[in-house]
Amino acid sequence: MTKTDPSDSFFVRCYAVSQRIPYGKVTSYGAIAKYLGAARSARMVGWAINKSLGKNVPAHRVVNKIGLLTGKHHFDGSNLMKQLLENEGHKFNGDQLLNFNEVFWTPTDT
DNA sequence: GAATTGACGTTCT
DNA sequence: AAGAACGCCAATT
Numbered sequence: 001m002t003k004t005d006p007s008d009s010f011f012v013r014c015y016a017v018s019q020r021i022p023y024g025k026v027t028s029y030g031a032i033a034k035y036l037g038a039a040r041s042a043r044m045v046g047w048a049i050n051k052s053l054g055k056n057v058p059a060h061r062v063v064n065k066i067g068l069l070t071g072k073h074h075f076d077g078s079n080l081m082k083q084l085l086e087n088e089g090h091k092f093n094g095d096q097l098l099n100f101n102e103v104f105w106t107p108t109d110t
Numbered sequence: 111g112a113a114t115t116g117a118c119g120t121t122c123t
Numbered sequence: 124a125a126g127a128a129c130g131c132c133a134a135t136t
Binding site for chain 1: 115116117118119120
């Protein structure tokens, strides 16, 4: 640590929200950011979740507002993120998540 | 220590 | 309606 312990930072809450995403559901960076109080910047959400990689956070359930797997290349290999989501019953068109509106979930939903 | 980048989204032009 | 610029906080170089 020695530098800005995330134990009280903004992106720690992103972990919590990501872990709250139910199976077969996905959420957007903006939704999380907005849930935190004021859309501080969806960029930070992605950044925080990026740190969540390697933790117990299902980062593959977090996509951009259009359901596009913009962060798939952050995962190991390349299609890992898509594979994980497909494993949950999601459909894809390349990197575009289909039925996005149906599987969309917000922190306030539960 | 300062400048740049980063898994986006909103707003202005 | 489409495109460009801005904003936000933290981390990396």
